[in-house]
Amino acid sequence: MPKVINIEPTPNPDALKFLVHPAILKAGSRSFKDFGAAVGDPLGSSLFGLGKVTSVFYMDRFVTVNKEASAEWSDLIDPICEAIEDLKLPEDATGDVAAQPGGDADATLERINQLLDSRIRPGLAGDGGGLEVISFDGQTLQISYHGACGSCPSSTSGTLRYIEGLLQEEISPSLRVVSW
Structure with missing residues (x-):
């Protein structure tokens, strides 16, 4: 427990x-x-x-x-x-794994997730939140905030713009990020 x-x-x-x-x-x-x-x-x-x-x-x-x-x-x-x-922990406690798209979008999404894992998610987790990739069509990344970030006003403005700017600089200037 x-x-x-x-x-x-x-x-x-x-x-x-x-x-x-x-x-x-x-x-x-x-x-x-x-x-x-x-x-x-x-x-x-x-x-x-x-x-x-x-x-x-x-x-x-x-x-x-x-x-x-x-x-x-x-x-x-x-x-x-x-x-x-009171929670009874199962022997094999694991989170859900989202399906990933195939093709070139898959390689780009892998790079995006590496950046999110190294530079975004730790900060969000530090504040009691998280970020999930909902979809990626090669140009638009749709994300969902969780935990404290899910109802925080800055997550839909400043944080979202920061994530988009980081991904545009590191991945592609035409990449757009939207919150779901």
């Missing part, structure tokens, strides 16, 4: 990052924007079951929980910690 070892604020006042040990996923991440999406996931379902939770994102050694703006963290922190610590 995981243990919550620390709780960190994120730039989003309605999201907290719960650091856990040991890792709850060996690879990948899980992200749920509502209770219906979390059905079948023990941790996601349990956290949404607390009420006042608007999204759940977790990977490796942290869980980010977003709450309703009107909810108080003082009412939610203990139940969230209990839900995390």
